[in-house]
Every structure is written in structure tokens, then in C-alpha cells.
Amino acid sequence: xxxxxxxxxxxxxxxxxTHGIKRVISIISSIVLLAFFICLEILIYSLIYNKINVYAxxxxxxxxxLIFAITILGxxxxxxxxxxxxxxxxxxxxxxSTLPLTSYDIILSKGVNLYTKLxxxxxxxxxxFGATYAYIRSSNFTFYIIFFFMMLLLTFxxxxxxxxxxxxxxxxxxxxSKYKILSFIIMIALLLFLxxxxxxxxxxxxxxxxxxxxxxxxxxxxxxxxxxIAKYLLPISSMTYFSRTLDMSVNFLGSFLIPxxxxxxxxxxxxxxxxxxxxxxxxxxxxxxxxxxxxxxTNETNALIRKEIHLALNKNDGIFSYISLIIAEPFLVFxxxxxxxxxxxxxxxxxxxxxxxxxxxxxxxxxxxxxxxIINLNSSMSIAKEKNTLLIMKTxxxxxxxxxxIKLSVPSILSFISYxxxxxxxxxxxxxxxxxxxxxILIGASSIISLNISSLYTDLRGKKENNFLVTFIGFIFPIIxxxxxxxxxxxxxxxxxxxxxxxxxxxxxxxxxxxxxxNIKKRISKLFLRFEGVxx
Amino acid sequence: xxNIKSMIKITSLNKSYGKKQVLFDIxxxxxxxxxxxxxxxxxxxxxxTIECILGSKLFESGEILINDLDIKxxxxxxxxxxxxxxxxxxxxxxxxxxxxxxxxxxxxxxxxQKFMQNLNFLLKALDLKEEDLYKEIRSYSxxxxxxxCLIASLIHNPRIWILDEPTVGLDAMSTFELTKIMKDYVxxxxxxxxxxxxxxxxxxxxxxxxxxxxxxxxNVFDLKKEPSLRNKISAxxxxxxxxx
Numbered sequence: 001x002x003x004x005x006x007x008x009x010x011x012x013x014x015x016x017x018t019h020g021i022k023r024v025i026s027i028i029s030s031i032v033l034l035a036f037f038i039c040l041e042i043l044i045y046s047l048i049y050n051k052i053n054v055y056a057x058x059x060x061x062x063x064x065x066l067i068f069a070i071t072i073l074g075x076x077x078x079x080x081x082x083x084x085x086x087x088x089x090x091x092x093x094x095x096x097s098t099l100p101l102t103s104y105d106i107i108l109s110k111g112v113n114l115y116t117k118l119x120x121x122x123x124x125x126x127x128x129f130g131a132t133y134a135y136i137r138s139s140n141f142t143f144y145i146i147f148f149f150m151m152l153l154l155t156f157x158x159x160x161x162x163x164x165x166x167x168x169x170x171x172x173x174x175x176x177s178k179y180k181i182l183s184f185i186i187m188i189a190l191l192l193f194l195x196x197x198x199x200x201x202x203x204x205x206x207x208x209x210x211x212x213x214x215x216x217x218x219x220x221x222x223x224x225x226x227x228x229i230a231k232y233l234l235p236i237s238s239m240t241y242f243s244r245t246l247d248m249s250v251n252f253l254g255s256f257l258i259p260x261x262x263x264x265x266x267x268x269x270x271x272x273x274x275x276x277x278x279x280x281x282x283x284x285x286x287x288x289x290x291x292x293x294x295x296x297x298t299n300e301t302n303a304l305i306r307k308e309i310h311l312a313l314n315k316n317d318g319i320f321s322y323i324s325l326i327i328a329e330p331f332l333v334f335x336x337x338x339x340x341x342x343x344x345x346x347x348x349x350x351x352x353x354x355x356x357x358x359x360x361x362x363x364x365x366x367x368x369x370x371x372x373x374i375i376n377l378n379s380s381m382s383i384a385k386e387k388n389t390l391l392i393m394k395t396x397x398x399x400x401x402x403x404x405x406i407k408l409s410v411p412s413i414l415s416f417i418s419y420x421x422x423x424x425x426x427x428x429x430x431x432x433x434x435x436x437x438x439x440x441i442l443i444g445a446s447s448i449i450s451l452n453i454s455s456l457y458t459d460l461r462g463k464k465e466n467n468f469l470v471t472f473i474g475f476i477f478p479i480i481x482x483x484x485x486x487x488x489x490x491x492x493x494x495x496x497x498x499x500x501x502x503x504x505x506x507x508x509x510x511x512x513x514x515x516x517x518x519n520i521k522k523r524i525s526k527l528f529l530r531f532e533g534v535x536x
Numbered sequence: 537x538x539n540i541k542s543m544i545k546i547t548s549l550n551k552s553y554g555k556k557q558v559l560f561d562i563x564x565x566x567x568x569x570x571x572x573x574x575x576x577x578x579x580x581x582x583x584x585t586i587e588c589i590l591g592s593k594l595f596e597s598g599e600i601l602i603n604d605l606d607i608k609x610x611x612x613x614x615x616x617x618x619x620x621x622x623x624x625x626x627x628x629x630x631x632x633x634x635x636x637x638x639x640x641x642x643x644x645x646x647x648x649q650k651f652m653q654n655l656n657f658l659l660k661a662l663d664l665k666e667e668d669l670y671k672e673i674r675s676y677s678x679x680x681x682x683x684x685c686l687i688a689s690l691i692h693n694p695r696i697w698i699l700d701e702p703t704v705g706l707d708a709m710s711t712f713e714l715t716k717i718m719k720d721y722v723x724x725x726x727x728x729x730x731x732x733x734x735x736x737x738x739x740x741x742x743x744x745x746x747x748x749x750x751x752x753x754x755n756v757f758d759l760k761k762e763p764s765l766r767n768k769i770s771a772x773x774x775x776x777x778x779x780x
Contacts (some may be wrong), residue, residue, distance in 0.1 A: 296638055297641075297647075300645070303639050303643055310630055310635075311630075391592060395591075397643065397644065398643060529592065530594060
């Protein structure tokens with residue numbers, strides 16, 4: 001039984017979902033991506049190592065802090081995954097609660113899968129840094145072996161902490177699902193945190209690109225502080241010292257006992273929680289005060305718009321994906337465009353600007369359009385979100401084209417508002433010109449509509465997984481339009497270059513949008529009727 | 537016979553899923569004010585026939601007239617006079633019950649007075665509590681969702697009421713109440729088309745019954761004219777399905 005449960009967990013892993021050639025391609029592409037990622041890690045770490053090598057004793061402390069940070073990030077990243085694994089499926093709860101399984105069986109079956117994923121994460125991050133660290137320092141080969149075993153223990157520790165944190169996380173999620181306003185506030189706070197973190201990382205990256213010195217960062221007091229805290233970052237510090245010195249006496253407790261102790265405590269506490277979870281009743285109502293029935297009369301269009309907003313804000317995936325991206329978009333676009341402008345304005349890359357003066361225009365426009373694509377392609381979720389309720393859409397006495405337009409309008413309006421804020425930020429800080437601003441409003445609006453039509457169309461054709469049209473309109477089309485605009489202004493270089501550049505892009509975008517609309521109007525009924533959503 | 541109005545008239549309906557044909561030359565005539573039963577085993581084409589009637593599925597050939605309107609030519613007009621309750625309760629689960637009913641009523645342009653009148657009657661008849669409507673639909677039990685879908689299908693006073701396996705998930709009392717509503721509905725002049733594999737229920741309440749097997753209509757029995765057939769439908773059904 002346990003073996004079958006473990007197997008089931010592995011079968012739900014994305015790598016194992018596909019079959020035949022698709023599985024081979026999936027595995028090979030994952031390996032290639034992982035190899036690329038590892039190479040990048042080695043390169044970055046070697047660069048950093050060499051850069052900070054000038055500061056005495058900093059490399060050891062930096063290594064410990066780095067592994068500790070990765071461990072913390074890994075745990076934080078794995079708490080939602082653990083929550084999803086244990087508590088996300090109501091049908092699984094129903095099935096498991098009727099099977100002769102103990103809560104430890106459930107933890108074991110899911111825990112093995114989680115442990116494997118976490119171990120892969122550790123081996124592809126912390127171990128790679130460890131091996132690079134050992135190689136640069138010409139450490140003994142025993143370091144590589146012992147550090148590998150340390151990764152096994154570290155994974156136990158991380159899983160144990162994730163088991164402990166998943167309980168408050170699950171309760172918190174339940175609370176958020178009850179109070180949408182609270183979840184919205186939390187989401188904004190989280191986004192702000194992410195955007196600020198992103199800007200800091202981007203700034204650090206720009207400093208590296210501009211070849212700035214790290215003296216400001218590594219002052220004497222900072223180095224002292226780093227060396228001080230590195231000693232106390234258990235169990236990473238003891239694991240590192242043990243791998244290096246094999247000194248059992250001092251580091252045994254930190255390296256072995258702490259991970260296993262935390263894992264045991266985590267498992268025991270999660271077991272108690274899971275026991276309660278799988279035995280609780282399925283329908284739990286909150287006893288709200290009963291109001292006398294009032295009917296909010298509205299027209300057909302408003303009713304459909306309200307429904308779309310409901311779908312767009314639909315809890316877990318809605319608030320934490322599409323809407324959050326929409327909110328983050330202006331800040332992200334501003335950060336990236338201003339950073340790119342800064343890179344080309346100062347430092348080593350300044351000469352590019354003298355060779356190709358229009359590079360600003362090309363890069364800024366392309367970046368803005370690509371950001372728009374990434375954010376808006378997610379809005380195509382709206383048809384997929386209908387799932388079996390698509391049958392309701394099909395039976396409503398409202399034309400399919402009208403329903404399609406309303407489905408199109410809600411994400412398009414939301415995206416446009418977000419896009420406009422981004423542009424206002426850029427023009428206010430003089431990152432783009434006024435002509436650029438006004439032309440980009442028109443280009444962006446038509447692009448948003450085209451993107452949303454394409455993704456809805458692809459959704460209706462049921463080809464979401466093989467969506468060449470979406471990839472084309474989202475990524476290839478902006479490159480082509482901006483490319484055509486750029487090539488044109490290379491040949492027509494006068495005071496109207498900027499206007500010509502944008503006019504060409506706008507013309508192509510509008511032509512494409514109109515052709516999409518005409519095409520969809522013709523085919524909408526057939527597309528709706530053919531689209532099954534689910535097998536009813 | 538001439539004064540009997542046809543509310544659902546299906547002529548030579550053929551429907552395939554890819555290369556597999558699932559409906560073969562279906563002919564049906566459902567009259568105004570009758571309770572029409574449609575029985576067959578699972579997977580023989582009941583739901584597909586219904587979805588063709590509703591205009592939510594394409595079909596290769598044939599004609600479906602609803603109140604003399606062609607479903608292919610005037611789908612909006614047809615849909616506005618139909619109320620449909622699917623075999624599995626389907627509704628927007630993130631909405632509250634009341635929000636879903638408001639949504640449906642707004643689409644069908646119901647006046648607030650009519651809405652309240654219908655809702656109060658249906659809540660009482662189906663034993664659904666008013667406070668349940670203020671809870672998210674996802675927290676409902678299967679039976680409660682089924683009741684909500686039944687209410688949504690009737691809230692706009694449709695002229696034709698189509699029910700696909702309406703008793704699945706309902707308790708005995710609710711099933712009893714539902715049959716009563718169906719009878720009252722046709723008494724008031726509505727036309728009810730009910731597909732089910734609950735032969736006994738269909739035989740008990742319907743005026744006429746069609747049996748479908750392997751995508752073909754086997755026969756249509758007039759139980760109003762020949763009440764003795766009510767007790768024989770089960771046997772006929774079993775005999776038909778035992779034939780190879």
C-alpha cells in the first residue's frame with residue numbers, strides 16, 4: 001500500500017506525467033536547463049569568490065551565510081509546496097479518509113516525494129556552491145563526500161521546518177480565503193516586498209555590470225559582523241566545519257542531531273494536525289448572520305462583467321497570480337527600463353549608445369511590450385477557469401460574441417490601467433519621451449487586446465499546451481514589429497524618426513488586432529460549441 | 537391532434553464525436569404542457585441529445601425546433617425560454633448562492649418582485665434554507681448544489697424545463713418535492729423534458745416516455761393514453777437492454 005502511495009506521488013510529478021517521446025524531451029530539456037543553471041551558479045560564485053577574496057577571512061563566512069540564505073529560501077519556497085501536497089485536494093482528503101491509512105502513512109508517502117524534490121534543490125544549489133568552494137580552495141576530496149552527506153541531513157532539517165511551518169501557513173490560508181480584503185492587503189504588502197527586493201538585486205547586478213567596487217558593501221564592521229554571525233548559523237556552520245576538518249567532537253551536535261531532531265519534531269506535530277484534518281467533516285459553514293433577502297437587479301452586461309471579476313479574483317490562483325502581476329507590472333517595468341537606460345547611459349556599455357543612438361528606443365519599446373506579453377498571457381486563464389461552468393455560458397441567452405467580448409474586456413481593462421501607470425511612471429521620471437508615452441498608450445492598448453484575443457482563442461481551441469499563436473503574439477510578434485520599426489529608422493534618419501518608428505509598430509499592431517477580431521467574430525459560435533471544457 | 541402544439545421537435549438528428557457516431561436519426565416530438573420522460577442507460581446519448589436541444593453542442597444533420605424556432609438559427613430566443621438543470625450540479629462555486637441566482641436572474645431580465653416570489657416558493661419547496669444562500673457554493677453538499685441548480689433553472693419562469701438526472705444527490709423528501717414541482721409546472725402550462733435512468737420515477741410521473749438505446753430511439757410510449765404501461769415500462773426497458 002505504502003509503495004503504491006509513494007509511486008502515485010511520483011506519478012503526479014510533472015516529469016512523469018507525459019509519456020513516450022514527450023517524456024524523453026521533458027527529461028532532456030530539464031537536464032539541459034539544470035546543467036545551464038549549475039554552470040551559471042559556478043560562474044557567479046567563482047566571480048564573487050575572487051572579488052571578495054581580497055577581504056581577509058570573508059570567504060568562509062560568506063559561504064556559510066550563502067548556504068544559510070539558500071536554506072531559508074528553500075524552506076520558504078517549500079512551505080507552499082508542502083501545503084499544496086498535503087491539504088489542497090478535497091477529493092484526496094475524501095479518498096484518503098476512507099482508506100485504511102494512518103496519518104504517518106500519508107506523511108511518509110508524500111514526504112518521500114517532497115524529500116526527493118528538496119534534495120534535488122539542495123544538490124543543484126548548495127552542493128554546487130560547496131563543490132565550487134572546495135575546488136577553489138583545493139580542498140581534500142573527502143569534503144565533497146562529507147558535504148554530500150551533509151546535504152542529505154540538511155534536507156531532513158528543511159523538510160522538518162517546512163512540516164512545522166506548513167501548519168500555521170495552512171491556517172493562515174484558510175483565514176485569507178474567508179477575508180478577501182485581508183488577502184488583498186497581504187498580497188500588496190508581499191508584492192511591495194518582492195518589488196523592493198527585486199530592485200535591490202537589480203541594483204547590485206547593475207553595480208557588478210558597471211564594475212563598481214564592493215568596498216561600500218564590505219566595510220570592516222560589516223566583515224566583522226558577517227564573521228561573527230557565520231559561527232552561529234547552525235547547522236550550516238557546523239556542517240561546513242565538519243566537512244572541512246572532520247572534527248567530530250565540536251560539530252557532531254550541529255551536523256547530525258539538530259537536523260534529525262527538527263525533522264522528528266516536525267513529523268510528530270504534522271502527524272497530529274493531519275489526523276485532525278483527514279477526520280474533519282467536509283462541509284464547514286461559517287455561521288454568518290442571516291440577512292433578509294435583497295435582490296440586486298442589474299442588466300445582462302453588468303451581470304456578466306461581475307461574473308468575470310469573480311473569476312479573475314478567484315482566490316488562490318487569481319489573487320496570487322494574475323491580479324498580483326497586474327499590480328506589480330508598473331513597478332517591474334519601471335525598474336527594468338530605468339536600469340537598462342542606466343546601463344547604457346553609464347559604465348562600459350556607454351559606447352553602444354554612441355554607435356546605435358536608437359538603441360534606447362528599440363530596447364525600451366521591446367521591454368515594455370515583452371512585459372505586457374508576460375503579464376497578459378496569464379489572463380487567458382479566464383476561459384480555462386470556467387471549467388465545467390462553460391456549460392452555463394453555452395446555455396445562457398446571450399450571444400457567444402458578446403460573452404467573448406466581456407471575457408476580453410475585464411482582463412484588458414485591468415491590464416491597460418496597470419500598463420498606463422507604468423507608462424506614467426516612466427514619463428514622469430523622464431525614462432521615456434512624451435511622444436513615446438502617447439504612442440505607447442495606443443500600441444499597448446492594441447497589443448493588450450490582441451494578446452487577450454489570442455489567448456482566449458487558443459483556450460477555446462483547447463490548445464493551451466501547444467500554443468504557437470500565443471507564443472507568436474506574445475514574444476515573436478513584438479520582436480518583429482519593433483525590428484521592422486528599428487530597421488526603418490536606420491534608413492530614414494530625420495527629426496520624425498521616433499514618430500515613424502512608433503507609427504509603424506502601431507500600424508502593424510492595429511492591423512493584426514482587427515484581423516483577429518474579424519476572424520473571431522466569424523468563428524466564435526463554432527469555437528464555443530466545439531469547446532468541451534470537461535467531458536460532461 | 538392538430539391543436540397540440542409541439543414545443544420540442546427533433547427531426548433526423550445525427551451527432552458524432554470525431555469518427556464515433558453517438559446519435560442516429562433521432563426523431564422526437566414533445567408537446568406543450570406535457571411531462572416527457574427520456575430514459576436509457578448511462579452513455580447512450582441522453583445528455584448529448586439534451587445538449588443539442590439546448591444549442592450547446594454542434595450536430596451534423598437534422599433539425600431541432602423549440603417552440604417553432606430553429607435552435608441553429610435563433611439560439612438566443614430559444615435559450616431565453618428554456619430552463620436547464622444539468623446531471624451534475626454546475627455553478628460558479630466561488631459565488632454565494634444568492635450571487636449566482638442574481639447572476640442568472642439578471643441575464644434573464646427577471647423583475648425583483650418575480651424573483652422574490654419564485655425564490656421564496658422554490659426555497660420552501662426544495663427545503664433549502666435562506667441563510668444557505670449567503671454561503672459560498674463550494675461549501676455546499678452535493679444535494680444542496682443540485683437544489684440550487686434546480687432553483688436557477690426555474691427562477692426565470694421558463695416555458696420549457698429540461699432536467700438531466702434531476703434526482704441524483706437528492707434525498708427522498710427532496711425527490712418527492714421535486715416530482716411535485718414538476719407536476720405543478722406542467723399543470724400551469726409548462727413543458728418538462730426529463731432524462732433519467734430512474735425508470736420507476738419516470739414511469740410514475742410522465743405523460744409520455746421515450747427509450748433510447750445506443751443512440752437510437754427505440755420507442756415512445758404514451759402513458760397517459762395507456763396507464764397500464766406505467767407498470768410495464770421497467771420490464772420493457774430491461775428486456776430491451778438484455779437484447780443483443
